[in-house]
Amino acid sequence: MRSSISLGRVGGVPVGLNISVVVIVVILVVGLAFGRFPIAFPGLSTAAYVLAAVVSALLFLASLLAHEVAHAIVAKRHGLGVNGITLWLLGGVAELRGEPRSPGADLKIAGVGPLTSVVLGGLFALVAWGVSAIAAPPLISGMFAYLAVVNVLLAVFNLVPAAPLDGGRVLRAFLWARWHDRMRAAVAAARAGRVFGYVLIALGFLNLVSGLGLQGFWLALIGLFLVNAATAEEQQTQIDAALHGITVGEVMSRDPVVAHPDETVAGLIDRLVLRRHLSTYPLLGDDGRFAGLVTLGRVRRVPPDDRAITRLRDIACPPSDVPTAHPGDQLTELLQRMSGDADGRAVVLDDAGRLIGLVTPTDISRIIQTVDLRAREPYRTPRGADLAPPPPAGRTPGGPDSGGPASGGPAPGGTVPPSGRRDAA
Known part of the structure; x- marks a missing residue:
């Protein structure tokens, strides 16, 4: 996933946005400004809802960026290169050069992303509580509470033991340490990712036929992405093993x-x-x-x-x-x-x-x-x-x-x- 808009560098790592980010920003702003916020905090002007929605969307993107930057920082500390970080339609991508050299390094690189999201969720929850304590408008505290929940959900989703999610990397590290065979562990994690992707696709179609169109569409889209990425990862693991030692x-x-x-x-x-x-x-x-x-x-x-x-x-x-x-x-x-x-x-x-x-x-x-x-x-x-x-x-x-x-x-x-x-x- 290539960047279309450069945001500069963070810690020496190029950071950019793919143009598909516009889609998720529009969806978030419209959903929050004309759905969630007016229902939860009625009686305010449309401009207030739109402003809160835009700020929420930008802070959400910043949360995704922090998640990926955490991966990149820990990866660099363990000797891996980082080509760049890109935010796109379905989240973020930290493109790492190479793979961890030990199960422990693999676990640290994978786990720091969800950990960062949990910490951000806690910080947003703390801000929401603080804003509420000083009797600020409820919309402001509600905005930060929403970001707290979203970051925790992001961490939970990424901990599903299915590659290429972070939980799949954690599973790979565990199996690598147990089997002493990284290729076998990577293949197992990739196949778990493919199964999870098919489950999401099936749930998406069930939601579509049940009348939950948008929710079903997103589940199916994420499932399709996971199936393709997991299949590609398994192929890469096998190719890498085959090319090992060739000059x-x-x-x-x-x-x-x-x-x-x-x-x-x-x-x-x-x-x-x-x-x-x-x-x-x-x-x-x-x-x-x-x-x-x-x-x-x-x-x-x-x-x-x-x-x-x-x-x-x-x-x-x-x-x-x-x-x-x-x-x-x-x-x-x-x-x-x-x-x-x-x-x-x-x-x-x-x-x-x-x-x-x-x-x-x-x-x-x-x-x-x-x-x-x-x-x-x-x-x-x-x-x-x-x-x-x-x-x-x-x-x-x-x-x-x-x-x-x-x-x-x-x-x-x-x-x-x-x-x-x-x-x-």
Whole structure:
């Protein structure tokens, strides 16, 4: 889930809003201003109800953000990276790079979110009591009481033992500690999440046929999200185990075809694009250093009339934005760094910083398709803290091979499941 509106950084972590947040804000404001508040506190003006509803909606979003920031802070303390935090239609997402290295760390990262929501619920309840004690308008104390209840309900819902909810992470940590097998524990938690999702979908349909349309719709929507996320998480766990121990050098396309930054788009099309089945073109400057990455998608976005005057450097992904690796790096670790890259490619450098290969969508797809054909030794099935971090979020890479003739296709299942923590509220 990508951010559409940046809110800056909290503790060095990028924070943003997805445009779908507008939907939940509108629903909250309308429901509170023209439903809950007028019924509970009659006799006030419409403007008062709308103002209280807007403040409640904003404080609710702030509560969701605090929940996710807590996950991010504890995750960073345990050595995990955090790509960012995004608030969206069904709650918040803290996108973590990698996975905890022990059941204890897993438990702390998962548990701190609901704990934060409970603490916020207590604080809002305290504010509601204080406001009531000073004889402030009942609407104000009612607003804070509502936020107290919502935060406690958010904590309770997230503690349901079903991945990808926080309770699913807690279940995973418990089973990991008991079985000493993180992959088995993660699969069990994901399957519990899928079952819980189907239950919510069934309850949603029951509510729909019973006349509770909006409530049934939300239950079904959350259930569908949980089913998809849990299924993706199980797939990712299995893929991660399969890719454990594979290095970048085993996967990369060697000796990529390169271009010069000052070459025009039209020149590249005539020289390579129409003659070679390639989709990625690294740029090398006069000093032989990597100077950017041009993909077929970037070439196609240049208007035909501008191709003769547009330089490749003008459309390239800059070097600082392209993930890099060395041949001996673990593939799973590189995939994490590629998760936030819109072009979905990485370059491989030698110890002197010279370009020696690419990791492309087709390279990743091919290794996933053929990993079960490899001998299991010397790669052992990961257990416990030996498990390497999982692949990144996003779809399974596919498409033309950037380092050679087109080949391969989508990986089994069609997606590489998301690695970030996703909490539905």
